Amino acid sequence: MHVLLVRDDREYLLAPGERLETDLGILEVPSDPTSGETVETHIGEAFTIREPRLPDFFDHFERTGAPMMPRDAGLVLGETGAGSGDRVLDAGTGTGVLAAYLANAGADVLTYERDEGFAENARENFERADLADAVEVRAGDLTDEIDSLLEEGTADDGDASVPFDVLTLDTQDAPAVVERSPELLVEGGALAVYSPFVEATREVVEAARAAGLREIRARETIQRDLDVDERGTRPSTRGVGHTGYLVFARR
Known part of the structure; x- marks a missing residue:
């Protein structure tokens, strides 16, 4: 604690x-x-x-690059409905912000991070937030681990919760994972993919269509602060309102 x-x-x-x-x-x-x-x-x-509370940890997590903003994590939670009892497969752990929000909502999270140093840092962040029991961090590339992960779910002593309820991705090779998302998600399961670049967003949408997913939606996340003073209230001219692009879909 x-x-x-x-x-x-x-x-x-x-x-x-x-x-x-x-x-x-x-x-x-x-x-x-x-x-x-x-x-x-x-x-x-x-x-x-x-x-x-969890938003406090956003400021105190040890960072390994630019973490996902809480408002984007909140949108993922709102659109996927991830919560208590859900099993979430996540890739691109990074600092661990999205995985922490998912775990805090009651989900059990399995997250993959290609960089071993980043993975260890994320584990320490989950310890700080008292979420270590709800998040398993594996060092590796999910794209290379899909077959072995599915084998775990079919083995006699494997994890019976594979396929997953929710799949969340923040990786450059997200389209390759999206192509196989029907194998990874339960019927009605939700997909959320974050990307900082609009070109990658198009690739994810095309992969989701090719995979036969439904309810495919692509969004840009923009939020503006307001300046409130004795003169009046107006949108702030400071900061950048745009953070990234999100694609949502259902199996």
Whole structure:
């Protein structure tokens, strides 16, 4: 279990018993911390203990590149309906943001990451978020592992939950996996594919059509912040509203 130590605009994620050292002094997180409790450094500076929610971990995960934004992860959850009791097959773990959101919603997630270092980092992130029991991280390329994965599901001692309820992809070779999605998904199972490039999105749509999937939808995700002050309210001119492209489909 990890907790947040919060003071004004400062926020630190620590485990019970860990030591915080800042310019405001030194303190040790209590062994049994309580949300809302106030603790002080050795020079009397106060911090409030807060139980983190999943969006807090987005800021505190150790990153391996540009992670999926929470708003995109939320759209995946909303469109696929992934939740309690579902088995999700994910590829392109990266920092682990999408897998964490899926697990937090109650799904059991099997995720593939080609880079062993990225995979280990993601495992540590899931530990921080207390989601390690709900996410299995395998180092490898899902495209190369599909046949062996399906064999696991047909073996006498294999995982009876193969095929999966939901398939989520954030990989360059997503079209190759989409082509085989009918083997990986239960009837009515949901597919979600994220891509930063519109050209790749077209390839995914074409692969989904060729695979005989239905309810195929391609979307760009755009969100604008609002500036609210005494003069009035208007869209912010700061930041980039676009994050990426998502393709959804059903078997």
